Amino acid sequence: MAVTFTLNGKSVTLDADPDMPLLWAVRDEIGLTGSKFGCGMAQCGACTMHVEGEPVRSCSTPLAAVEGQKVTTIEGLAGKVAKAVETAWIKHEVAQCGYCQSGQIMSAVALLSSNRKPSDGDIDEAMQGNICRCATYVRIRAAIHDAARTLA
Structure with a gap:
């Protein structure tokens, strides 16, 4: 299933498992490795990204949850x-x-x-x-x- 969202200001469509954690979609499918894998249980914060400006633990956020939303990684921080x-x-x-x-x-x-x-x-x-x-x-x-x- 294709999931479309905005990543660091650019529209992205990934044909990936909608249950894949956002962290792995961004790191493995897109190649942005600034967000880190720490615990895999949303306990350590190393994977934090912004979804619609709010911090989320991307290791436990399924890709489908960001459909149509704005995601910002450390690489996209500006301002x-x-x-x-x-x-x-x-x-x-x-x-x-x-x-x-x-x-x-x-x-x-x-x-x-x-x-x-x-x-x-x-x-x-x-x-x-x-x-x-x-x-x-x-x-x-x-x-x-x-x-x-x-x-x-």
Whole structure:
């Protein structure tokens, strides 16, 4: 069955199993490998993508669920909020091993797109389920606050 959706601003039609996880469709069928496979159970956040601007765990989102919708991967992030997050991530040296970072960044961008002045509690809630095995959570929070100040 063919599934058509918009990926990073371009229309895509995949003739694939509609139950295939979005992550595998994007990585294996389309070749965009920025979103990572971590746990396969929507627990770690490494696979986070945006569907209609909302963060979703693409490892557990079936391809059929994005029919007709806008999907953004780390490769497609653009705009003022994305730039502010990227700049803050570099400034605060958030990434260590980097494996989780695309998911972390996708969640941070989604948060700051809807809340330009997040509290620590807002950040904790938005980033919940994004696991960093290097434990850079303090730097992640500082970078999000810094990006928010840039956007103010």
